[in-house]
Amino acid sequence: MGSPQVKIRLPQDTANSYEWNAFVRYSIDVLDTIDGASKYGEINEGEVFLEIEFIPIENAEELVEKVLKDRLKKAKKETEHMGLALMKNSTCFGCHADKATHTGPSFSEIADRYENTSTHIVSLSNSILEGSKGLWGNTEMPSNPDLTVSETEQISKFILEQGAKKNNWIIPGLEGTFRIIEKPKNIEQGFYILTASYTSTSKMRGQDSILLNIR
Ligand code: HEC
Incomplete structure (x- = not known):
């Protein structure tokens, strides 16, 4: 029993090279010996995530190729943040997204409101455990009695870190489109690393990382 195979697909004509501000259409192929294949609709797309990481090169004198390599x-070897793994395992992504507001506030809104300090980690962790109402609006967040305090603290840390990364996104699903940022004034070059991952029903993780060149 091996890890699931995951592959990121981009339109072939782009050669993984895009202009600033361009839309990037992608899809993710997943193949798992037990769960099946995404092309036959056998993969739960709620278990598939694309992580998008922006890499600014401020000074092209740097050994760009080496940095990127x-x-x-690193992205290919990286194991998932515990907090993210726990959220994927729970119901969180049904109501929350990284940068978009759904039923609950986005990670980005949460990180804008609370600094990444131990006091806030404890209070967020408590909201996740006990549920919460009235802090963001009239919709209630249910309690999560199946999580432990150390788990909800890991999750809170992850939400605050990820939410603060304005140019990095995490998007669930087997396909979609995202938009490359406008060229920041202070940099010479930019790249994105895309990492797609899938966690199978037998809890095996497969992933694929690719590099996008921004022109
Ligand atoms: C049914 C929808 C729903 C689910 C599922 C859900 N949330 Fe929420 N979440 C909300 C809503 C709505 C709020 C805003 C509550 C309020 O206004 O106090 C919220 C608020 C939060 C906050 C901010 C709390 C604060 O103190 O400001 C965090 C952090 C959070 N959720 C994390 C999670 C995590 C982690 C999970 C999964 C274990 C989760 N949520 C599952 C709907 C949900």
Whole structure:
């Protein structure tokens, strides 16, 4: 029993090279010996995530190729943040997204409101455990009695860190479109690393990382 195979697909004509501000259409192929294949509709798309990481190169004198090679190697080996893994395992993504507001506030809104300090981690962790109402609006967040305090603290840390990364996104689903940012004034070059991952029903994780070149 191996890890699921995951592959990111982009339109072939782009050669993984995009202009600033361009839309990037992607799809993710998943193949797992037990769960089946995404092309036959056998994969639960709620278990498939694309992580998009922006890499600014402020000074092209840097050894760009080396930096990128190292980052890509790191992305390929990287294990998932515990907090993210726990959220994927729970119901959170049914109501929350990284940068978009759904039933609950986005990670980005949460990170804008609370600084990443131990006091806020404790209070967020408590909201997740006990449920919450009235802090953001009239909709209630149900309690999560099946999580432990150390788990909800991991999750809170993850939400605050990820929410604060304005140019990095996490999007669930087997396909979609995202938009490359406008060129920041202070940088010479930019790249994105895309990492797609799938966690199978037998809790095996497969992933794929690729590099996008921004022109
Ligand atoms: C049924 C929808 C729903 C689910 C499922 C859900 N949330 Fe929420 N969440 C909300 C809503 C609505 C709020 C805003 C509550 C309020 O106004 O106090 C919220 C608020 C939050 C906050 C901010 C709390 C604060 O103190 O400001 C965090 C953090 C959070 N959710 C994390 C999670 C995590 C982690 C999970 C999964 C374990 C989760 N949520 C599952 C709807 C949901």
